[in-house]
Amino acid sequence: MTTDTPARLLQLLSLLQTPREWPGGELADRLGVSRRTVRRDVDRLRELGYPVQATMGADGGYRLVAGKAMPPLLLDDEEAVAIAVGLRAGAGHAIEGLDEASVRALAKLEQVLPSRLRRRVSTLQAATTPLVSGDAASVAPETLTVMASAIAGQERLRFAYRAGDGTDSRRQTEPYRLVSTGRRWYLVAYDLDRADWRTFRMDRVSEPLATGARFAPRELPTGSAAEYLRQSMQRRQETYTLTVTFAAPAEAVARRLPGWLGAPEPLPGGECRVRASVGESMDWLAARLALTGYDFTVHEPAELAECVGRLGERLTRAANGR
Structure with a gap:
């Protein structure tokens, strides 16, 4: 008893x-x-x-039964390891739909995992190799969890950073949010040495350290971290206007497109239109649009329409065995 x-x-x-x-x-x-x-x-x-x-x-x-709120869960050893491995695998690569909430969940779980289970998770992670496509950038899950914890605890964060031109620097920041674009993770933070807001590609970050020094969150210049990142990316690279019409309802297309392309605009006849200012590789974007599974027409830019045409010809040759 x-x-x-x-x-x-x-x-x-x-x-x-x-x-x-x-x-x-x-x-x-x-x-x-x-x-x-x-x-x-x-x-x-x-x-x-x-x-x-x-x-x-x-x-x-x-x-x-399911209730109005999520109560605490009790997990046995195998369940805890399975969830941690899954979250670490997902967090290590920018996956569409996987946002900061997933990283926060991983940070909370790893904080309470016994050392014996942490070793099992690390062993499984080291023994597996994920298959990723294109230029999806790999990020150490530990980097994401350290940053997520610093954001939640409002702690200043130090890390080493390598810029796109190869320049190395040490940064001291007040971390604000983690943002996933679908292929990469970014940190939006206030850079104390530069006295201004900055965005950092997570695959270029190393040696992250939460200093323990608390700070009061500053007000972001834009309404959200995602919007700030979008504007920052536009300032740094050449962008073009994308206009595409899909032969499918807006709500169906929205479920299959990355959120940074914006919400599709409903059109008569069950179609929809997507307008966005983007700076992505046109070859990658052509493939991404095709992966929705819906017929579409590219109105602009003309270069993207050409990329879609070449992709279609390539796929036709592959299907015909030529």
Whole structure:
């Protein structure tokens, strides 16, 4: 019999997080207590925010259901390792749809992982090689988690940085947000030495260190970190105006395009139009548009239309075995 109430509640919660319905009598036997105690413990879990549903019947049953908020989860060793490995693999490469929330989750999980499990995660990570395409830049998950923790804790951050021209420098910053463009991670931060806002490509960052020195967050010049990054990228590189019409509804196209291209504009007849100022490789963008799976027409720039044509010819030759 488990006489320690907190320990018994954790054991009960672990059982209920298995996706099945537990008869009250079986829970009582597992915990070594009476059914009345099980009912009281279920009430305690409900008070803590766990949505435990009870069913009527001769024996009665309990199961954990979806609620309005996300309650804490109990994970066994294998589950914790699996989640950490998955998050580390995703965080190491800029994947569309994987944003700062994923990195924060990884930072929280690795903070509480026992050392033995941390070693298992590192061993699995070292033994696997992800297949990435194009110029997707690799980023050490530890770099992302250190920065995510510094952002959450409002701690000043130091790191080594190599610029695009190969110049090395040491930076001391007040980190603001991490932003994923779909292929790369960027840090938006206030650079203390330059007394101005800057963006940093994460694959060029090394030796990140949260100093422990706290700071009060400054107001970003633009409405969001993503918008600031977009404007910064436009200032640094030649951009062009993209106009494309898709033969598909706006909401369907939006689900298959990176967010930085903006929201598609609905058109009559179930079509939509995408307008954006971009600086991406045209060959890459041509392939990215084709991957939506919808028919589309490039109105501008003419160079992109030519890239799409060449891509179509290449794919046709591949399909015909020539």
